[in-house]
Amino acid sequence: MLNSALRCARYALCCVALLACGDDDTALSDTGANDTDSVSDTGSQSDSGSDGGSPDVGDAAADTNEPADTGETPPNDELPPELATRTLVLLHADTFDDQDDFQNPTRRSFCSGSTRRPECDDMPAGWTGYSVAERWHPEDMGDSVEAGLQINSANPRGGSGKSLVIWDESYGTPSQWGSDAMLSKRLDRAYRNVYAEYWMYFPEGYRWHHAGEHGINYAKILRLSHVDAGDYAFSYGGDGTNDPVMIVNTHLWFVDRDGTRSERGALTGVSRCSPRATNYRCGDWSGSIRGDVESVAVYGDGEWHKVGALMSAGSPGGEDGVVTLWFDNVQVVETRNIPFLATGVSADRQINTVTFGGNQHNYPEPEEAQFEQWYAIDDVRIFAVDPE
Numbered sequence: 564m565l566n567s568a569l570r571c572a573r574y575a576l577c578c579v580a581l582l583a584c585g586d587d588d589t590a591l592s593d594t595g596a597n598d599t600d601s602v603s604d605t606g607s608q609s610d611s612g613s614d615g616g617s618p619d620v621g622d623a624a625a626d627t628n629e630p631a632d633t634g635e636t637p638p639n640d641e642l643p644p645e646l647a648t649r650t651l652v653l654l655h656a657d658t659f660d661d662q663d664d665f666q667n668p669t670r671r672s673f674c675s676g677s678t679r680r681p682e683c684d685d686m687p688a689g690w691t692g693y694s695v696a697e698r699w700h701p702e703d704m705g706d707s708v709e710a711g712l713q714i715n716s717a718n719p720r721g722g723s724g725k726s727l728v729i730w731d732e733s734y735g736t737p738s739q740w741g742s743d744a745m746l747s748k749r750l751d752r753a754y755r756n757v758y759a760e761y762w763m764y765f766p767e768g769y770r771w772h773h774a775g776e777h778g779i780n781y782a783k784i785l786r787l788s789h790v791d792a793g794d795y796a797f798s799y800g801g802d803g804t805n806d807p808v809m810i811v812n813t814h815l816w817f818v819d820r821d822g823t824r825s826e827r828g829a830l831t832g833v834s835r836c837s838p839r840a841t842n843y844r845c846g847d848w849s850g851s852i853r854g855d856v857e858s859v860a861v862y863g864d865g866e867w868h869k870v871g872a873l874m875s876a877g878s879p880g881g882e883d884g885v886v887t888l889w890f891d892n893v894q895v896v897e898t899r900n901i902p903f904l905a906t907g908v909s910a911d912r913q914i915n916t917v918t919f920g921g922n923q924h925n926y927p928e929p930e931e932a933q934f935e936q937w938y939a940i941d942d943v944r945i946f947a948v949d950p951e
């Protein structure tokens with residue numbers, strides 16, 4: 564169990580650290596992508612370079628809106644204690660409370676860089692891209708189904724305001740990823756170390772398919788990555804626009820033993836390396852970053868929990884990438900020596916994009932049931948760590 568007393572003590576230290584950092588900026592930043600081992604990416608909409616992957620001619624800065632929360636004090640100032648000695652510069656924060664209500668207008672919406680389908684004149688303030696690919700959408704199915712990416716007042720953290728709500732659709736096969744909804748922030752420049760955090764809420768009873776029947780379930784929720792200059796932020800894989808990439812997934816494992824089923828949650832990371840054309844799967848390195856957390860109490864207990872992720876891409880050929888994950892400010896895994904950048908890759912391929920949401924591999928009901936369920940994200944923050 565998480566030790567709440569210990570966490571409180573840590574929070575106090577973290578508050579001091581954050582105050583010392585302030586929130587005036589100095590730095591810049593950028594994006595991320597996805598995917599997993601043991602479940603094939605084939606069919607993954609977000610991994611496909613075929614939709615909206617066109618290189619952009621546009622200026623990435625041109626579609627950057629003003630931050631939504633400028634001047635506000637984020638509601639959750641505590642940071643992981645391991646970051647207390649680091650210098651953190653706040654790059655972006657959103658409580659979503661001041662956003663206009665939003666939902667993706669079509670079942671396939673691609674809005675990033677110069678890729679704008681449909682018009683993309685509804686970009687949430689302070690964000691630079693959204694991308695949604697889903698099967699059942701109100702545009703032609705009415706209010707009996709939900710849009711995949713929404714901002715509204717239905718499920719805010721703290722009981723008031725708004726949050727980002729992501730609707731998952733239950734369909735697919737063991738090798739196919741289902742609905743996909745992402746909201747992305749391109750940072751003002753690339754940073755060597757980026758820490759991003761979000762609060763997530765899976766309602767009590769959120770359903771996951773049985774891994775033994777359909778392969779390990781996954782919900783991708785965060786990506787930190789480097790996106791090519793000015794390019795579409797949501798194209799992954801060898802012919803995409805993102806590398807390196809670190810993806811944070813949630814899982815729920817079901818363990819059947821002696822006739823009893825138990826459930827065990829996990830927070831995992833997946834690495835995708837540079838150059839993407841030949842090294843996206845990171846060569847001989849497994850790419851996996853594994854951190855167990857407290858099971859069903861984590862993904863479906865009807866409580867808000869915070870996930871934090873620090874990524875350092877490292878240096879070309881250095882095999883010195885680092886990923887650290889925290890759950891409710893408690894470090895659950897730190898993985899070092901990740902070969903994010905192969906020898907010969909530009910040392911400038913540092914982190915310039917952060918993306919929330921993502922495709923899911925989870926289908927607890929057959930496709931004909933058109934089963935949808937939601938989880939919420941709120942109070943996101945993105946920091947440069949020890950910016951140069």
Ligand SMILES: [Ca+2]
Nearest residue numbers: 658724725941
């Ligand atoms: Ca909120």
